[in-house]
Amino acid sequence: MPTNGDFRNSTSLYLIAAAVILFVLGQSVFFLVKAWKQGKALGIDKKKLRDAVTSSAIFTIPSALSILATVIALAPALGMVIPWVRLSVIGNLMYESTAAEAAMEAFGHIGGMAEKVTDPTVFAGIAWVMSLGICFSLVLLPFLAKPLHKKFVEAGKKDKEETENNGEKPKKKNDISGFMDLVSPAVFIGLIGAFVARAVAGSGKPDIFGDGAGVVSVITLVTAIVVSLVFELIAKKLKLTWLEPFVMPIGMIVAMVVSVVAFNVLPPEIAIWEWRG
Amino acid sequence: MSIKNKAEKTYFDRVHSWGRISSVTALCVLLMFPLAICIDLNVWPSFNGVMSGLLKLMPIYWTTSVLEVFLYTPMLGGGGTYLSFVTGNITNLKLPCAINAMEGAKVKANSEEGEVISTISIATSSIVTTLVMAVGVLAFAPFLETFTENELLKPAFAQVLPALFGALAAGYFSKHWKISIFPILVMIVILIFSPGMGASTLLFPGIAAAVIGAFVMWKLKWVK
Numbered sequence: 001m002p003t004n005g006d007f008r009n010s011t012s013l014y015l016i017a018a019a020v021i022l023f024v025l026g027q028s029v030f031f032l033v034k035a036w037k038q039g040k041a042l043g044i045d046k047k048k049l050r051d052a053v054t055s056s057a058i059f060t061i062p063s064a065l066s067i068l069a070t071v072i073a074l075a076p077a078l079g080m081v082i083p084w085v086r087l088s089v090i091g092n093l094m095y096e097s098t099a100a101e102a103a104m105e106a107f108g109h110i111g112g113m114a115e116k117v118t119d120p121t122v123f124a125g126i127a128w129v130m131s132l133g134i135c136f137s138l139v140l141l142p143f144l145a146k147p148l149h150k151k152f153v154e155a156g157k158k159d160k161e162e163t164e165n166n167g168e169k170p171k172k173k174n175d176i177s178g179f180m181d182l183v184s185p186a187v188f189i190g191l192i193g194a195f196v197a198r199a200v201a202g203s204g205k206p207d208i209f210g211d212g213a214g215v216v217s218v219i220t221l222v223t224a225i226v227v228s229l230v231f232e233l234i235a236k237k238l239k240l241t242w243l244e245p246f247v248m249p250i251g252m253i254v255a256m257v258v259s260v261v262a263f264n265v266l267p268p269e270i271a272i273w274e275w276r277g
Numbered sequence: 278m279s280i281k282n283k284a285e286k287t288y289f290d291r292v293h294s295w296g297r298i299s300s301v302t303a304l305c306v307l308l309m310f311p312l313a314i315c316i317d318l319n320v321w322p323s324f325n326g327v328m329s330g331l332l333k334l335m336p337i338y339w340t341t342s343v344l345e346v347f348l349y350t351p352m353l354g355g356g357g358t359y360l361s362f363v364t365g366n367i368t369n370l371k372l373p374c375a376i377n378a379m380e381g382a383k384v385k386a387n388s389e390e391g392e393v394i395s396t397i398s399i400a401t402s403s404i405v406t407t408l409v410m411a412v413g414v415l416a417f418a419p420f421l422e423t424f425t426e427n428e429l430l431k432p433a434f435a436q437v438l439p440a441l442f443g444a445l446a447a448g449y450f451s452k453h454w455k456i457s458i459f460p461i462l463v464m465i466v467i468l469i470f471s472p473g474m475g476a477s478t479l480l481f482p483g484i485a486a487a488v489i490g491a492f493v494m495w496k497l498k499w500v501k
Contacts, residue, residue, distance in 0.1 A: 007318060009418065010317070012317050013314065013317060016310065016313045016314070016317065017310075020306055020309075020310055021407060021411060023302075023303075023306050024303075024363065024364055024403070024407055025403075025404060025407050025408075027299050027303070027360065027363060027364075027403075028360060028364065028400045028403040028404045028407070029400070029404065030295070030299075031295070031299075031356050031359075031360050031396055031399075031400045032396070032397060032400035032401065032404070034291075034292075034295070034356070034396075035356055035392075035393045035396035035397045035400065036393075036397060038288050038392075038393050039390075039393040039394075039397065041288075042389055042390060042393065044390055044393060044394075048382050048394070049393075049394075049397060051381060051382065052378045052381065052382055052394045052397045052398050052401070053397060053398075053401045055377060055378055055381050055398075056374050056375075056377070056378050056397070056398040056399075056401040056402050056405075057401050057402075057405045059373075059374045059377055059378075059402070060370065060374060060401070060402040060405040060406055060409075061405065061409065063366070063370040063374075063406070064370075064405060064406040064409035064410065065409065065413075067366060067370075067406060067409075067410060068409060068410050068413040068414070069441075070441065071410065071413070071414060072413075072417055072421070072424075073434070073437040073441060074437075075417075075421055076421075076434050080414050080417070080418050080421065082314075084410060084411075084414045085310055087365070087366075087410065088364070088365075088406075088407055088410060089303065089306070089307055089310075089363065089364065089365065090303075090307065090362065090363065090364070090365040091365040091366065092365050092366050092367070092368070094442075094445065095338065097438065097441060097442075098334070098476065098477055098480065099334055099338075099477075101438075101475060101476055101477045102330050102333040102334050102475075102477035103330040105330070105333070105475050105477060106326055106327075106329040106330030106333065107322070107326050107330065113434070113435075113437055113438060120318040120320045121320040121321070121322050122322070123314070123318070123320075124311060124314050124315045124318060124320050124321070124322050125322030125323070125326050125327055125330070126330075127310065127311035127314050128311040128322060128327045129327055129330035129331055129334065131307050131308060131310055131311050132308070132311075132327070132331055133330075133331055133334035133335065133338050134307075134338060134365075135304060135307055135308065136335075136338065136339040136342040136343075137342040137345060137346055137362045138300045138301075138303055138304040138307065138362060138363070139304065140342060140343065140346050141296070141297075141300045141346060141358070141359060141362055142296075142297040142300050142301060144346050144347075144350070145293065145296060145297075145346065145350055145355065145358050145359065146293040146296075146297075146355075148346070148347065148350040148351065149289075149293070149350055149351070149354065149355045149358065150289075152350070152351040152386075152387050153289070153387050155387070178495055178501055179491070179492055179495045182453075182456060182491040182492075182495060182500065183344065183488060183491070184344065184345075184348060184368075185449060185452070185453045185456070185491075186453075186456055186460075186484070186487040186488045186490070186491040187337075187341060187344070187484050187487065187488065188368070188449055189449055189450070189453060189456060189457050189460060189483075189487045190460050190480055190483035190484030190485070190486065190487035190488070191337070191480050191483070191484060192442050192445050192446045192449055192450075193446075193457070193460050193461045193464055193480075193483045193487065194464060194476040194477075194479040194480035194483045195438050195439070195441075195442035195476050196439075196442055196443065196446050196461060197461055197464035197465050197467075197468055197479065197483070198438075198468065198475075198476050198479065199438070199439040199442075199443070200465060200468075201465045201468035201469060201472065202468050202472055202473070202474070202476075202479075203472035203473050211435070212472075216432060216435075216436060217436060217439050218439075220436040220439040220440050220443065221439040221440075221442075221443040222443070223440075223443070224439065224440045224441075224442075224443025224444040224446075224447070225443045225444070225446055225447045225450075226447075227444075228443070228444045228447030228448065229447045229451060232447065232448065232451065247444075247447075247448070248444045248445060248447075248448065249444075250444075251440075251443065251444030251447060252440045252441055252443075252444040253440075255436070255439070255440035255443055255444065256433040256434075256436060256437070256440045257433070259432050259433050259435075259436040259439075259440065260429065260430060260432050260433045262432075263432035264429065264432075276468075276472040
């Protein structure tokens with residue numbers, strides 16, 4: 001592995017990462033084998049099981065590419081290893097970018113995502129913050145998953161009518177359920193919105209291009225939104241279901257290309273204008 | 278029938294035993310990673326630094342974790358839940374993938390068949406994601422500096438967050454545009470008065486505004 005003397009990408013860090021990745025892979029293979037055997041024991045058609053594997057693999061590739069794009073996006077600051085591991089274990093596109101930002105702020109790393117972390121102590125601190133920040137669900141699962149699952153399976157047996165919606169969550173009868181369905185999207189909208197609002201109205205660190213809201217950040221943001229919406233519409237109108245998972249990565253990549261074009265084509269005084277400083 | 282029930286119960290219990298072991302081991306592996314970095318680089322970040330970063334994440338992430346466990350467990354089944362929470366990317370990948378596979382196989386999430394199909398789907402998805410990332414990382418690593426240090430491409434890496442979150446926003450905002458407008462306006466107003474506030478701080482009032490706004494709109498029957 002070429003490391004160029006960079007501690008963030010040293011061979012030993014890659015080996016540590018490889019061990020973590022192998023562990024995750026091992027768990028997935030274990031559950032796959034057990035579920036496959038159980039499927040056969042239940043008499044499920046082998047073709048059905050094979051189709052589940054094929055369709056899931058195809059479904060996953062575009063999203064996996066957008067997760068890979070996030071690893072590469074975080075790499076200028078953190079190197080490859082931390083983003084790779086963090087997005088392979090519990091990680092999530094939105095959480096990891098946010099966690100990296102929070103950790104960098106806490107350790108006083110100036111320049112955000114575009115600037116290399118050069119202090120090994122700060123680097124290790126960021127790894128701790130990102131790992132501890134995301135770990136709570138693994139603490140909860142051993143206590144909560146079984147009783148919750150049991151309740152759901154029993155409810156399904158008692159009232160089959162409730163589960164006529166093809167694998168989706170059954171509609172609850174209590175009054176608050178309509179609002180509860182909105183909580184999860186609302187949390188994500190708040191999270192995404194923070195980055196959207198900063199690209200429109202936030203100030204950056206002085207002397208660092210692209211840290212604050214400016215012409216290029218707004219052009220990039222608007223391009224990402226518009227391109228994603230257009231492709232989503234195309235996928236929907238033309239019933240191209242295979243295109244749907246590609247929409248997000250296409251939007252992101254086109255927006256990054258447009259940011260390069262805008263920066264190089266616009267007059268310099270406009271291209272570097274960041275209205276909030 | 279009773280034999281089948283017994284067999285199912287056994288599988289149900291076994292899945293949860295494996296799942297519990299896998300969650301605890303994954304937790305250890307997750308925390309061994311930063312520890313291994315500290316040992317490898319022989320550096321020990323300050324407790325205060327780690328805590329000040331964590332305090333920005335914990336209120337949101339840990340609360341979301343509780344919500345996610347309650348929300349996703351019924352949809353993913355036993356094996357699918359444990360595996361999804363270990364491998365992550367649930368909302369944007371594992372959940373739609375499992376639902377897609379269950380729809381394809383015409384099985385329901387809380388049936389025995391649904392449990393099997395969901396677990397197979399999520400396990401496959403996790404394996405494919407892990408492999409795509411491993412190949413991608415190893416293929417990109419030698420050229421990364423060439424990309425990120427290239428003067429022509431630098432503006433693109435400076436704008437990674439607007440590009441990433443713009444593309445994510447399109448999907449969420451278009452589906453839930455009514456509940457999106459209010460929190461965005463609140464955050465822009467906050468930035469007008471406090472332009473230097475980082476995204477990791479800004480998301481607190483953002484999420485609060487989004488949830489409160491959604492509740493009010495739901496009460497007023499503007500959204501269902």
